[in-house]
Amino acid sequence: MTKSMTKFGISQSVRRKEDSRFLTGQGRYVDDIATPGAAFAVFVRAPVAHAEIASLDVAEAKAAEGVIAVYTAADLDGKLKNAMTFSVVDNRDGTKGAAPVRPMLAATRVCHAGEAIAVVIAKTRQQGMDAAELVEVDYKDLPVHVETAVGGEAIHPEAPNNRAYDWSHGDEAATQAAFAVAARTVSLDLIDNRVIANPMEPRGALAEMVDGRLHVAVNGQGVWGLRDNLARKLGMDKADIRVTNPDVGGGFGMKSFDYPEYFVLGFAARETGLALRWVADRGEGHMTDASGRDLVTTAEAAFDADHKLQALRFHTVSNLGAYNSPYGQFIQSELALKVMPGCYDVQTTFFHVEGVYTNTTPVDAYRGAGRPEAIYAIERLMDQSARELGVDPVELRRINFIPRESFPYVSASGETYDVGDFNRVLDRAVVEADLAGFDARRAESEAQGKYRGLGLAYYIESILGSQDETTKIEFTDAGDVNLYVGTQSNGQGHETVFAQILHERAGIPFDKITFVQGDSDRIAKGGGTGGSRSVTMQGNSINAAADEMIRRFRPLAEEELEVSAADLEFEGGAFHIIGTDRSVGLMELSEVARKAGKVDLLATELENTVGARSYPNGAHFCEVEVDRDTGKTEVVKYTVVDDFGVLMNPMLAEGQVHGGVAQGIGQAITEQVVYDEDGQLLSGSFMDYAMPRAYDIPWMDFHTELVPSTANEIGMKGCGEAGTVGALAAVTNAALDAVWASGVRHVDMPLTPVRMWGWMDAAQA
Numbered sequence: 001m002t003k004s005m006t007k008f009g010i011s012q013s014v015r016r017k018e019d020s021r022f023l024t025g026q027g028r029y030v031d032d033i034a035t036p037g038a039a040f041a042v043f044v045r046a047p048v049a050h051a052e053i054a055s056l057d058v059a060e061a062k063a064a065e066g067v068i069a070v071y072t073a074a075d076l077d078g079k080l081k082n083a084m085t086f087s088v089v090d091n092r093d094g095t096k097g098a099a100p101v102r103p104m105l106a107a108t109r110v111c112h113a114g115e116a117i118a119v120v121i122a123k124t125r126q127q128g129m130d131a132a133e134l135v136e137v138d139y140k141d142l143p144v145h146v147e148t149a150v151g152g153e154a155i156h157p158e159a160p161n162n163r164a165y166d167w168s169h170g171d172e173a174a175t176q177a178a179f180a181v182a183a184r185t186v187s188l189d190l191i192d193n194r195v196i197a198n199p200m201e202p203r204g205a206l207a208e209m210v211d212g213r214l215h216v217a218v219n220g221q222g223v224w225g226l227r228d229n230l231a232r233k234l235g236m237d238k239a240d241i242r243v244t245n246p247d248v249g250g251g252f253g254m255k256s257f258d259y260p261e262y263f264v265l266g267f268a269a270r271e272t273g274l275a276l277r278w279v280a281d282r283g284e285g286h287m288t289d290a291s292g293r294d295l296v297t298t299a300e301a302a303f304d305a306d307h308k309l310q311a312l313r314f315h316t317v318s319n320l321g322a323y324n325s326p327y328g329q330f331i332q333s334e335l336a337l338k339v340m341p342g343c344y345d346v347q348t349t350f351f352h353v354e355g356v357y358t359n360t361t362p363v364d365a366y367r368g369a370g371r372p373e374a375i376y377a378i379e380r381l382m383d384q385s386a387r388e389l390g391v392d393p394v395e396l397r398r399i400n401f402i403p404r405e406s407f408p409y410v411s412a413s414g415e416t417y418d419v420g421d422f423n424r425v426l427d428r429a430v431v432e433a434d435l436a437g438f439d440a441r442r443a444e445s446e447a448q449g450k451y452r453g454l455g456l457a458y459y460i461e462s463i464l465g466s467q468d469e470t471t472k473i474e475f476t477d478a479g480d481v482n483l484y485v486g487t488q489s490n491g492q493g494h495e496t497v498f499a500q501i502l503h504e505r506a507g508i509p510f511d512k513i514t515f516v517q518g519d520s521d522r523i524a525k526g527g528g529t530g531g532s533r534s535v536t537m538q539g540n541s542i543n544a545a546a547d548e549m550i551r552r553f554r555p556l557a558e559e560e561l562e563v564s565a566a567d568l569e570f571e572g573g574a575f576h577i578i579g580t581d582r583s584v585g586l587m588e589l590s591e592v593a594r595k596a597g598k599v600d601l602l603a604t605e606l607e608n609t610v611g612a613r614s615y616p617n618g619a620h621f622c623e624v625e626v627d628r629d630t631g632k633t634e635v636v637k638y639t640v641v642d643d644f645g646v647l648m649n650p651m652l653a654e655g656q657v658h659g660g661v662a663q664g665i666g667q668a669i670t671e672q673v674v675y676d677e678d679g680q681l682l683s684g685s686f687m688d689y690a691m692p693r694a695y696d697i698p699w700m701d702f703h704t705e706l707v708p709s710t711a712n713e714i715g716m717k718g719c720g721e722a723g724t725v726g727a728l729a730a731v732t733n734a735a736l737d738a739v740w741a742s743g744v745r746h747v748d749m750p751l752t753p754v755r756m757w758g759w760m761d762a763a764q765a
Contacts, residue, residue, distance in 0.1 A: 008503050008510035010714075013651035018495040018515075027247045030204040030219040035275035038206065039068055041265055042128030043278075044118040044135045045287065046110035049146075049359040049679020050155065051139035053108055053117065061120060061134040066127030069272055070135070071264070072118045073107035080267040081233045082107065084260060086324040089167050089333050089355075097165030097355065100156035102323035102362075104260035110139070111155055111322035112359050113679055114287030119264050121272060144359045144679045148296055148319040155322065155357045164320050164355035167333040169340075169413065175350035178311035182302035186385040191748040192373050192728075194294035194319070194673040195666070196286055197366050198691060199490075201249025203289060204279030205262050207269035210242075216266050217244045221256040221488050222528020223520045233263050234270065245518030251490035252663070253365035254290050256530045257326040261288075286684045291673055292366025293373060294319040295332055299381040307391055309400045311348040312341045312412075314377060318355045321362035328364050329355055335370030338462035339725075340413045342378040343422050343617060344400040349412040359679040367663055368721040369531065371461040372728055379457040379729035383736070393456055393733075394430065398423060408710075415462060417615050418711045425643050425705045426458060429619035432703050433639035441623065441637075450625040452636075453738025457729035460617040463718040464531025467613070469538050470523065471545035472605040473502070475590035481508050483542070484516045484605075486526020487534040492720060493652040494534060500649060501539045501714075505546040506586060507573020525607065532616070532718035535648055540712050541608035549604035553589050556601065560584045560592060612711035616722045618642035620661075620730035626738045631757025633735055635665055639701040640726070645709040645717035653719045654702045660723020661700055666692035667724075668731035669751045690752075739763075 008014055021027055058070040076082045082104050088097035106117045118135055122128035145152035150163050179185055206217040216230060223243040231238045248255065261278060269276050280288065295318040302311040318332035327335075333353045341349055382400075386393040401422040402409050409417045438454050445452035472484035483502055487494060495515040503510045516522060527537060550570050557575035558565055561584055568575050574585040593601040623637035640657055647653050670690035674682040683689040708715030728749065735751045736744065743763030747756070 006504060008500055010500055010504045010648050011646065012500065012649065014496055014500055014649055016493045016496045016652070017499065018493070029201055029247050029249055030206055030217055031277065031279050033217060033246050034206050034277040035208055038208070038275035038277045039121050039123055040125040040128045041268065041276050041278040042120045042122065042125065042132045043116045043261065044120065044132045046106065046113060046115045046117055048110065048139050048141065049113045050142040050144045051110055052142060053106065053110065054138040054140045056117065057136040058118060060136070061131040064127070064131035064134055066123040067131045068121040068123065068274065069268065070118060070120050070131070071268060073103060073105040076105060076267065080104070080263060084258065085229050086326045086328065087330065088324065089165050089329045091166045092168045097329050098156065098159040100158045100323065104263050112361055113681055114361065116260055119268060121268055121276060144677065146358050146360055146675045146677065146679050148294060148317055148356065148358065150317065150354055150356055155359060159357055162357045164324065164357050165329050166354050168350065168352040169337055170350035171348065172350045174348050175311045175313050178348045179300070179302045179313065182310050183305040184303045184389060185300060186381065186388050187298065187300045188381050188384045190297045190299060190377055190380055192293045192295045192297065192376060193667065193749045194363070195292045195366065195671045196289060196673055196689065197252040197254035197292060199250025199252060199254065202280040202282065202285045203255065203259065205265050206275065206277050207265035208275035209269055209273055213240050213242060214266055214270060215242045215244070216262060217246060218262055219248045219255060220245050221251045221490060221530055222526065223518055224526060225528070226258055226262060227520045229258055230263065230266050234266060243520045245488050248488065248490045251529065252367045253369050253530055254292070255490065256365060256528065282686065283684050286689065287361060287681055290325050290364035291321065291361050292363065293667070294363050295373060297377045299377045301381055301385050303385065303389065307389055307396060307399050309344055309346040312346055313350045314352065316353045318353055319358055319360070319363055320355050321358060321360045323362050325362040325364035328362060331365060331370045332373060335464065336374040337413045338415055338464070339371045339374050339460050341411065342375060343402055343420065343458055343460045345402045345406065346400070347412045360675055365530065367660060367724045368461070369464065371721065372664070372725045375457065375459045375725050376728040379459070380732060383456070383733045394426065397426065397458055416612065418612060418709055419707050420615070420617060421643070421705070421707050422458065422617065425617065425641050426619045428703060428705050429621055429639060429641040432641060432701055433621035438623070445625050449628050451628060451738040451742065452623060452625050453734040453736065455622045455730045455732065455734025455737055457620045457726045457733065459620070459722065459726040460615050461532070461722060461725045462615055463533050463536055463613045465533040465537070466527035467537060467610045468607055469527050469541040470525050470605070470607045471538070471541040472523070472603060473545055473549050474603040479587070480512050480514050482514050482516050484523050485538050486523060487538045488518050488529045490529060492534065492656065493649065497535055497649045497652055498538060498542060501542045502546060505543050506550060508586060512587070532720040532722070534720070536614060536712055536714070536716040536718050537610055539648060539714050539716060540610050541606065543713060544608040545604055545606040548606050552601055552604060553586060556589055556593060556598065557584055560589065610712045614645060614709035614711045614717040616642065616644050616717040616719060618722060618726060620726035622730040622734040624731065624734040624738055626735065626756055631753040631755070631760060633669055633751045633753070633756055635696070635698055635731060638698050640723070641703045641705055642719070642722060643705050643707050643717065644719045645706060646715035647704065647706065648716065656719045657702055657723040658700055660721060661727045662692055662697050664724045664727020665697060665731055668728055668749050670696065672750045
């Protein structure tokens, strides 16, 4: 596909059309759309991590000023099925992973601090909060397990030793044999710290009955799954439920699935007949939003005498928290597997993952969902191997890259990488990162009392989610065009890039396109947003719908121009008589169709399937400085060269990479969820949980080496999560390189000053 020369077409850095309303306060978020006079829901949450509910008394709360209703698990009986929906993986022995019930409101036992046991419905939020304080609960403490490890007294009887699942992929015997005869083997133990997504807009919901139908609005990443689950849990017909997503202030995967509050609000709205609203405060979000990461891994590599990988072996223990979140069991198993063994040409592998339950908040998808964790382990292992083998880390990767001529390449995980030119991308990164000047920069840092280190990570990731997506193109009475999509913007710029794609394909004026998303009444089906799928899947769907629309309008164009089909060509939004200057545009034809009563032409709806996934990849070079006296670690230079295939909007792609790298730097250096031995959250506010700030993030040099994907027509590869996938290992490898000279031989995230100083002090002692 050639680069568009149209001002608002593809491959152009068109400024985001949605930003004008966001920057002037015109965005409409879930708390903005609440019905005037809507009542407030306040959840009563457990202050302990594991206990039986010996007694629960809500009488005083019900009698409090402004209280409309108080509901507990007992009130849900026969009206709302008090059990969340989730999926489980297959164990190594063919059985299914454990499936303990996760209640929406705890009935007899709580399993993590912050678990909801009741909800107060009140006229004002303050009245609800005051009444919640009056709910009397008698807890009988139970043993608490918080360690990311198999063992301890079982939280759920379905999971002895707290093992939720025992999953593997690969040939264990062949891998064992390869390690036994390898010239060199390398082993590395890693901790991938727990983090919280912390989107700018906390989770929230609105629920109301409208003309006998239930409407639930959430700030999520799609509407159809929640609608279907609400119908199942409430015993309602799907046709009687409408779910909407208004503007959403960040999702990062954490908002892609259902939470108990949404169902309880739907139930309460149906019971009271009132409009109800709820938005979490930050402390509530820290206790109840699905966490990310939290795993420990032993990574092992076997090499021959020429430093060529012969086998890889990984054993991971993944913390699921107190319950299965909707996709929790899949994140570190099936989803991490998508990118194993990275971009390296090795077929003998064994991946073994055990999931464990702990008395902590459930864990699920966070930007990258398993792929950052997998690439972190692989790229930390490659750096460690380079040190132990005495090989330059850039060279070791080159030795083991999948050769360009081997594509399409079926990985050890069974994924078919369609295209790739890893050496070309790395060559560009070496130049852009100015590796030749690193020694001089290191000397400058040392003169200022700081260690300087250089880290590399070469990542590959897989687009996830449904490969089907829907599009509807509708000409309106006002002379505009509505573009209905099945994905959901959380701030990525979909309104702009999808208009670009439609403008490029069909020539519809950019400023005439109105973006419609996130409404189960207006859009029958969609895949939502997640797994870097949106632009690839939706873009291909828009193109297919545009082609179908053009095909349907062609006979009308023949009538208007009084020519046969063979004499017409379509270009730039109009049908042209070949060899003449006579033409008729789509916008003009839509008015002709309207006046002629051919209203069926005014809307074209199509579901498109992309036949295969694509695999973004790229090189991250990071440079950090570590203060010798304090241990403070700062990222001072960051360079990214990505292969995203054909870019739809380079500026938006760069913004996605910047955001992803910022989240990676946050996890690598400052962020960590901490629980004490009693399961109490010690990092429950921004006083205790250190989000990265602007001064923690350097300017990032972003470049692309584009190898168009052959897996989809537009040649796109997806870019939403790539920054995070590459950043974790790049930053941590750089930090270890910085302090290697001081005697430190291992570091783990987060690289906080006290930890870095401690490692340096211990090494020097």
